[in-house]
Amino acid sequence: MTTQIGKLVEKDKAHLWHHITQHANFKNNDPLIITEGKGMRVWDINGKEYLDALSGGVWSVNVGYGEKRIVDAVSEQIMKMCYFSGTVGTIPSVELAESIVKKMDGLSRVYLSPSGSEANEKAFKMVRQRAALKFDGQKYKILYRDRDYHGTTITALSAGGQEERKMQYGPYTPGFVEFEHCCCYRCPFDKKYGSCSIECAKTVEETILREGPENVGGVIIEPITAGGGIIAPVKEYMPMVREICDKYDVWLIIDEVVCGLGRTGKWFGYQHYGIIPDIVTTAKGLASSYAPLAATITTEEVFNEFVNDPSDLASYFRDISTYGGCAGSAAAGMANIKVIEDDNLVENSRIVGDYFLEQLKEKLGSHKNVGDIRGVGLFAGVELVVDRGTKEAMSEKTLAEIVGHCMKNGVIIGRTNRSLPKLNNTLTFCPALIATKADIDQIVKSTMEGMAAVLGE
Ligand SMILES: Cc1ncc(COP(=O)(O)O)c(C=O)c1O
Incomplete structure (x- = not known):
């Protein structure tokens, strides 16, 4: 099994050109290979489970995975x-x-x-x-x-x-x-x-x-x-x-x-x-x-x-x-x-989305590096700044560390990346429309922990 995984990773590294990805990073890291999805969750080739707060990475698997x-x-x-x-x-x-x-x-x-x-x-x-x-x-x-x-x-x-x-x-x-x-x-x-x-x-x-x-x-x-x-x-x-x-x-x-x-x-x-x-x-x-x-x-x-x-x-x-x-x-x-x-998912998006925004504001709103929290429905962003007074944007590298921390802990969140000069500083969230309040709690908790680990309390 392990050799099979190893072979697939090697094939990936040898032949697959990943989208919007600097491949030099794969010299020391293995690419992620996702093999399964059900509802809000996906599993990678090593069997690790993730709660996906990005609906497939680019905000598109709106009804969740494995919808028969x-x-x-x-x-x-x-x-x-x-x-x-x-x-x-x-x-x-x-x-x-x-x-x-x-x-x-x-x-x-x-x-x-x-x-x-x-x-x-x-x-x-x-x-x-x-x-x-x-x-x-x-x-x-x-x-x-x-x-x-x-x-x-x-x-x-x-x-x-x-x-x-x-x-x-x-x-x-x-x-x-x-x-x-x-x-x-x-x-x-x-x-x-x-x-x-x-x-x-x-x-x-x-x-x-x-x-x-x-x-x-x-x-x-x-x-x-x-x-x-x-x-x-x-x-x-x-x-x-x-x-x-x-x-x-x-x-x-x-x-x-x-x-x-x-x-x-x-x-x-x-x-x-x-x-x-x-x-x-x-x-x-x-x-x-x-x-x-x-x-x-x-x-x-x-x-x-x-x-x-x-x-x-x-x-x-x-x-x-x-x-x-x-x-x-x-x-x-x-x-x-x-x-x-x-399944009344538009309604769910509105109700759970309101809860999401409320939770983000309640749990992250007073953090010294949170400049702004925005969102509508199950679509939200947390803009991070070095200083709330000057609004100087947090670096893209720091956001990548926070996202990486959440990923390590089994929650996939996003960030604006390589989009706006010196303004790639918003953490992004776009969970499937089937998200429950418990899913939201896990996403918010993981984000808080990621921010605390990288930026301090
Ligand atoms: C607002 C918006 N319009 C258009 C596109 C392009 O869509 P596609 O990647 O399917 O070509 C995207 C992709 O992210 C998008 O976010």
């Missing part, structure tokens, strides 16, 4: 009909499309693809093609927000507000323009909520005017910034951005790749703010990562921009992704939504 209802649905579907290109419907893709839009007032069309980056690329292509069809190529610019992330492909990176994810991969796609973030703790306008005029929303209008409204066709934002530090905008923000987009005929694209499907205690993050976007993208939790699945969801108005005289051969949405047609992925999405509904 999804496995059975996928297995039945791929036996019966595994694949046909997205140029046609399949029973699960049709059912899934209806099932998704039933959760979203005002949106009605679903375009399937295999990843969040691609779902965003589709949205960008829709903006660009509308510009070509309707505005003589003008209105092609897309605005994005500092600290947000929209994916890993070159154009998705071009729309990314995380400098460290972008650096060394340029030149970027032209036509993407950044505006300021909306994190109150580090307000870019040096204001305080309560006495400010929501400058962070107004900056969207200023940026449109600076670039020329005739040139701007889209604004993309995360409803709650994820990898940029778990940042929920204040309640006034989204309605103001919606109004600005309406005023200048700009499509508002909401990236729900992380926040979709119950993560924040509502089906979609934007639903906390009472707005209707023009386009919503979602991925990770859509099939809880039992299969690769993403969606670009639009209003009928957006869709209709691409319904034109068939004799004009260039006027429909000329996009295709092979794996957007995987019937097993659509079946996984359908079954996943049913599990979330049947």
Whole structure:
């Protein structure tokens, strides 16, 4: 057995290129190999158990591991009909499309693809093609927000507000323009909520005017910034951005790749703010990562921009992704939504999420190195600082030590990493929507112990 494990580790070291990982670190350490998962827990190749507070490392296994209802649905579907290109419907893709839009007032069309980056690329292509069809190529610019992330492909990176994810991969796609973030703790306008005029929303209008409204066709934002530090905008923000987009005929694209499907205690993050976007993208939790699945969801108005005289051969949405047609992925999405509904997981995310935030504030709030604690639903962040007065950010290395300590003690928590220059200082938490209060207690306790071990009480 031990030799088998050793051989697998050697093969991993010899051939597998791990994502976003410096392989030189494996000279003295073995890579982690995960072999099993059930509910909130996973086991590694040595049989060590972990409570996973990150839903698969990147916030995506929303219903937890080993969910038989999804496995059975996928297995039945791929036996019966595994694949046909997205140029046609399949029973699960049709059912899934209806099932998704039933959760979203005002949106009605679903375009399937295999990843969040691609779902965003589709949205960008829709903006660009509308510009070509309707505005003589003008209105092609897309605005994005500092600290947000929209994916890993070159154009998705071009729309990314995380400098460290972008650096060394340029030149970027032209036509993407950044505006300021909306994190109150580090307000870019040096204001305080309560006495400010929501400058962070107004900056969207200023940026449109600076670039020329005739040139701007889209604004993309995360409803709650994820990898940029778990940042929920204040309640006034989204309605103001919606109004600005309406005023200048700009499509508002909401990236729900992380926040979709119950993560924040509502089906979609934007639903906390009472707005209707023009386009919503979602991925990770859509099939809880039992299969690769993403969606670009639009209003009928957006869709209709691409319904034109068939004799004009260039006027429909000329996009295709092979794996957007995987019937097993659509079946996984359908079954996943049913599990979330049947087990009331959106409600659980809200209730247990409230408890989580309360516990984090109660148990960690007075620690000398805690600058800010933020979160919505089962999605939370603890920003660590060297000094509460100056707000100097704790180093990425120190956060890695805290995360490593928790890992050693069998709890997987996360941290913002290699995203924002000198601001990778937020511990992140994103447990599956099935989390119980007992799971939360264990996560909070482990974090407290990790912080105490690395930073002192
Ligand atoms: C908000 C957001 N959008 C898009 C993406 C890209 O998704 P994918 O990795 O599936 O391409 C991510 C990935 O983490 C994300 O956090």
